[in-house]
Amino acid sequence: MKFSLIVHASPFSAQTSSTAYRYAKCLLEEGHQIFRIFYYGDGVLVANQQIAPPQDETNLLTSWQLLAKTHNLDLVVCIAAAVKRGVLDDNEAQRYDKKNANLALGFELSGLGQLAEAIAASDRVITFGN
Amino acid sequence: MIDKKSILIINQSAPYGSSKARESLDVALTCSIFEMPVSLLFIGDGLYQLINNQSPDALNMKKHEAMLSALPMYDIEKIYITEEDLESIGLTENDLAMPVTLIQRDAIASLIQQNDSVLTF
Numbered sequence: 001m002k003f004s005l006i007v008h009a010s011p012f013s014a015q016t017s018s019t020a021y022r023y024a025k026c027l028l029e030e031g032h033q034i035f036r037i038f039y040y041g042d043g044v045l046v047a048n049q050q051i052a053p054p055q056d057e058t059n060l061l062t063s064w065q066l067l068a069k070t071h072n073l074d075l076v077v078c079i080a081a082a083v084k085r086g087v088l089d090d091n092e093a094q095r096y097d098k099k100n101a102n103l104a105l106g107f108e109l110s111g112l113g114q115l116a117e118a119i120a121a122s123d124r125v126i127t128f129g130n
Numbered sequence: 131m132i133d134k135k136s137i138l139i140i141n142q143s144a145p146y147g148s149s150k151a152r153e154s155l156d157v158a159l160t161c162s163i164f165e166m167p168v169s170l171l172f173i174g175d176g177l178y179q180l181i182n183n184q185s186p187d188a189l190n191m192k193k194h195e196a197m198l199s200a201l202p203m204y205d206i207e208k209i210y211i212t213e214e215d216l217e218s219i220g221l222t223e224n225d226l227a228m229p230v231t232l233i234q235r236d237a238i239a240s241l242i243q244q245n246d247s248v249l250t251f
Contacts, residue, residue, distance in 0.1 A: 006249065008153075041153055081153070112160035119247045120135050120166065127250050129150075 002033045004118035009130035010042035011060045012053070017046060020128035021063055028071050036074045036118040037064075039107075043128075044082040047075070049104035065106045076118075079109040136167040138245035141176035145194035146186055151179050154251035155197055162204040169208035170201075171241060172230075176251075177215050182227035195227040210241060 005024060009016035024034060039047060051061045068075050083092050086102070089109050093101040103109060119125050139158055143150035158168050172180055184195050201209070209228065212235045216222065223230070233241070242248055 008150075008251075041149055080156075112156060113164065115157060116161045116164040116166060119137060119161065119249075120164070122247075125247050125249065129250055 001123045002035050002121065003027055003124045003126065004036045004038065004122040006115065006125065006127045007037065007039045007043035008041045009128060011046040014130040016128045016130045017043060018058065018060060021060060023126065025067060034073055035122045036076055036114065038115045038118055039077045040081055044077045044085055044087050047077045047082065047104050047107040048087050048102050050102050061104055065104065068106045075107045076110050076114045077107050079111055082109055134166055135246035137161050138169045138171060138241060138248045140248060140250045141170060141172045141179060142174045143251055144175040145179040145184065146189055146191050150251045151194055157249065158206060159200065159204050162206055168206050169210065169245060170206065171210045171238065173212060173215055177211055177219060180211065180226045180228065180230065182225060198228060
């Protein structure tokens with residue numbers, strides 16, 4: 001089956017973000033396809049490459065990056081939610097006159113149209129909210 | 131070309147205090163732009179999103195009911211609430227900012243079944 005996931009939760013204040021990652025990993029192990037992961041609301045914070053959790057804690061950012069690289073996943077971050085939370089790619093950093101871009105490698109900023117497309121293209125859409 | 135899958139958005143968050151209500155509305159409007167049929171169900175605290183005469187100025191927030199008034203322009207007219215929820219917060223349909231379809235709580239399951247995709251906010 002073809003799945004898409006929507007991740008709403010902040011990577012550090014809620015368990016849900018980590019649950020989404022484990023769910024995605026499990027889907028792939030079971031032979032399902034993932035059309036897209038869409039990060040929305042505080043969920044976008046996981047795509048900040050400046051994230052530096054303590055070494056004895058799981059780093060969700062690198063976990064997602066590794067999973068995406070291995071399985072060629074489409075990780076899309078809602079641009080409106082990201083920009084207001086300071087998660088910027090080169091274009092947005094330039095547009096808003098900010099010193100640095102900080103969108104982590106493997107993630108892409110785009111609009112809600114990508115979510116609509118994911119809903120249309122997937123057999124199942126799972127929300128990881130909080 | 132996007133398939134026209136029908137979407138049910140379940141709103142269970144209050145209009146203020148979190149960004150959920152606003153985010154939900156943005157998704158509803160976007161899906162409608164892509165001509166996907168959108169239905170909205172407001173349950174629990176989500177029902178407060180529909181109340182008229184909201185005054186969030188003190189919170190420096192925009193009026194959520196005013197933003198919801200854009201829904202008909204986007205052809206989103208299937209708006210559901212349950213009689214039980216309305217009764218439990220002690221309000222009537224006259225207290226709501228827009229016309230809604232009243233359903234029994236039991237009917238939520240078939241509403242979910244009728245739609246291709248369900249999102250929760």
